[in-house]
Amino acid sequence: MTPAVLTGALVRLRELREEDLDRLVAWWNDPATAVRQVTGPAHPRPAAEVAAMFWTWSQNAGCNLGLSVVTRDEGELVGHVTLYGADPKDRCATLAVLVGAPHQGRGLGTDAVRTLVDHGFTELGLHRIELTVNGDNAPALAAYRRAGFTEEGRRREAVFRHGRWHDHVQMGILDREHRERPERR
Template sequence: MTWTGAAEAQSYGSTILEGDGVRFRALDDGDLPDLVRWWRDPEWAVLQQILVRPRPEAPIVEMFRSWSKSERSGEVGFSVVDRASGELVGHVTLFGAALPVRAATLAVMIGSEHVGRGYGTDAVRLLTEYGFREMGLNRIEIQVHAFNDRARAVYRKAGYVEEGVRREAVFHDGLFHDEVIMSALARDWPAGSSSGPRED
């Protein structure tokens, strides 16, 4: 729908970074200790990183700063905070989008003490909607280790569809594991709603 005045544009602007329970904001230096701690935790790293390894703080800090620059049109990164309290609960990013295909990859990290409280689903829905409505993306994909059943359930709940498998693409504990590709398309996503895809 075409806006007919400034009030409609401002209404959109006031909600594009807010979900039901989370809000996106720019990275603050104060976020970095928690983000580094969460990234380094081997119990959680095995669920989303290629290699579980202790790394110094400085490169991890620079990684999150790089992901959060949001300088190029096809890349954004946000700190995720609880909408009511403002407490940091995670980080999200979209990267790799370029013309002509307008497809990006989504990555999300929710802090270990905040898992299981709905933040992940809300953050994925909100970032997906942002990608379609503000960045003009056509496709957003997520790559998830096949054994990460909780993450796959979150992505399905948020509206993503499993579309393929990269066989034996991940190596942990002396074994090769599959990686699942999940995606959402703009045409399946309802405009102006963070509730996920249409059911028609």
């Protein structure tokens, strides 16, 4: 059972609410947000389709978990995080995070990732959490490294954006690596 709210140092992770959708959809369709964080095509999609996607991600059944990210003090919506695709045998989930452009660069995404990763290992019993990030997204790469992720591979020139080829970087963290992190002791 997932607690109603997971609390980090800077953020709280809570259930998706209807009132979150307008901002989440706007950020998903905002080039300043999407081009850095979305690893697939970064083109606008109909609002209803994007809202339905967030609802699907936020069903919170089994080890699949999607939560809105809000600031710890004010409760201001800043993004959304998701763990998905885990199965009982392998206990490996994929992490996805979206932080609205106005809220990037403040450590909120790093704290949200750390909070969700901790929950994934300590409460959901996951063994591994992985992600894919655009190779030209230096702030995200740094944030994931701060959260304990290790670069495991690189799909060279896998994405064509703005007239150039960019890499996809595969990153992961294992339960034992998470337990050994200094801030966990």
